Structure formats: C-alpha cells, structure tokens
Amino acid sequence: RLLDARLALQDSEHRQRQLMDSFVQRYGFSLPDHLRETGVAQQEFKEDEAVAKLKNIRSWIANFGQVNLLALEEEEEVQQRYDFLKEQEADLLSSIQAVREAIEKMEKTSREKFLATFFQVRDHFSQLFSELFDGGRASLNITDEDNLWEAGIEITAAPPGKRMQNLRLFSGGEKALLAIALIFAFFKVNPAPFCVLDEVDAPLDDANIGRFNQLVKKFAAHSQFLIITHNRRTMTIGDFLYGVTMEEDGVSKAVSVQLADYDRTTEQPLPAAEELAG
Numbered sequence: 001r002l003l004d005a006r007l008a009l010q011d012s013e014h015r016q017r018q019l020m021d022s023f024v025q026r027y028g029f030s031l032p033d034h035l036r037e038t039g040v041a042q043q044e045f046k047e048d049e050a051v052a053k054l055k056n057i058r059s060w061i062a063n064f065g066q067v068n069l070l071a072l073e074e075e076e077e078v079q080q081r082y083d084f085l086k087e088q089e090a091d092l093l094s095s096i097q098a099v100r101e102a103i104e105k106m107e108k109t110s111r112e113k114f115l116a117t118f119f120q121v122r123d124h125f126s127q128l129f130s131e132l133f134d135g136g137r138a139s140l141n142i143t144d145e146d147n148l149w150e151a152g153i154e155i156t157a158a159p160p161g162k163r164m165q166n167l168r169l170f171s172g173g174e175k176a177l178l179a180i181a182l183i184f185a186f187f188k189v190n191p192a193p194f195c196v197l198d199e200v201d202a203p204l205d206d207a208n209i210g211r212f213n214q215l216v217k218k219f220a221a222h223s224q225f226l227i228i229t230h231n232r233r234t235m236t237i238g239d240f241l242y243g244v245t246m247e248e249d250g251v252s253k254a255v256s257v258q259l260a261d262y263d264r265t266t267e268q269p270l271p272a273a274e275e276l277a278g
Helices: 002-027 031-038 047-063 071-133 172-189 206-219 273-277
Strands: 137-142 153-158 194-198 224-228 240-248 251-258
Touching: 002 031, 071 137, 071 172, 071 206, 153 172, 172 206, 206 224
Parallel strands: 194 224
Antiparallel strands: 137 153, 240 251
C-alpha cells in the first residue's frame, strides 16, 4: 500500500508539472504567479465554483464561433480603405477651406474694386452733370453699403434753380442729359474704343444740343463715336456723314459725305440730301 501510494504521488506530481508547463506555454506566465497576482492562493479553493466557471468559459468560447483565419488580411484591407478615405476626406476639407478662402479673397477684391470704380464714376458724373446742365448738382449713392451685392444705386439730382427731386419729375430732355452724363462718366473711368449713340439727342433743345456736341467732341479725342441722329447740329460735328435718301418712290439709296472740308466755324446749313446724292 505504501508503494502504491508513492507511485500515485509521483504520478500526481508528474501531471502537476505537465499542467504547469502547459499553463506557461498557453498563457506566457506560471500558474503560481497568476495565483499570487489574483489573490487566489490566499483563498480557499472551491472545486464547484472553479468547475462552474470553467464551464461558463467553455460555453462562451463555443458561442464565439469559428475563428476567421482571414481576419488579419481583411483587417488590413479595411485599414487601407479607411486610410484612403481619411486621406480623401482631408483633401476634400482642404479644398473646401481653399475655396472658402478664395471666395473671401474674391469678395474682398471685388468689393474694393467696385467701390473704387463707383466713387470715380460718382465724381465724374457730378462733374459732367454740372457741365451739361450749366450748373446744378447730382450724385450717386449706394442704397445699402452693408449688403453691397444686393444693394441698388440711387441717383439724386438738382438742375440749376431746382431742389433735389425724384427723377420721375424730370422732363424728357433732363432725363436724357442725366443719362448722357452717367454714360460718359463710365467712359472717363474706362474709355472704350467705340461708342454707338442712337438718337440720344432727340429730346434735347438747341442749348442742350450745343453742350452735348461739345462733350462728344471732347471725348472723340480718345474714342470713335457713331451717332444715329436726325439733328442737323449734331451732324455737323462728325467727320463722315452717312444717310439714306429716296430719289424715287420705293427706291432707297445710301449716300455718304466727308465733312473734313466743311467749315464748322460758321452756322451754314448742311447740304440737303438731294445735293449729297448729286
């Protein structure tokens, strides 16, 4: 019996060493170290609790399902996709920020250029208005400077001897002169090589026609004007005259004449259409 007991003890010690070695190989540390860290060594070992806990762990492992051997590869693919999307997101956010900065810069530049041009046009408009009306005052105003892109332009004017009034109360000639002053104010800020005026002098009387002609001659030094008119005084300021005459009923004929040799210092009348045609 003593020999059997010794053999059983040796067998138990051998199994214990195997379990210890197996524990170290599986978890990377020894069982005694684990027991000391968890405090189990100082507690009374309860087999029923240990068996029940082991059963729960095995049940949890069984319910965990099969191990996906391709999980690492899939994780790497997902990580690459995530990194790509993050990079795209960063580029998109950077582009959005760049566009916002560009919009802010454009708005700032546009506002500065608009206001600079507006103030120049306003000064020239006031000057030209006084020149065309032989006095008086006029101005351009922005209706809402805080909301520049939605604001409008308000025109206020007072011809000589009159108070500031709404443009609807102006006569046809006064409206025409005011429009001419505004057009030529733009020309002074940004001259154009050509300008076409279609019967803008029609509502003007003789005195205003003279001031209009003087203004056109002054601007003609920098721009070429093509004026459509029926006014003889306006025709006299041109270098070339083109017209249409009807010598016979239903038959139109274009005529032209060079006025370079015409004496502009006198008020002699222009040749009649029949003389031009001849």
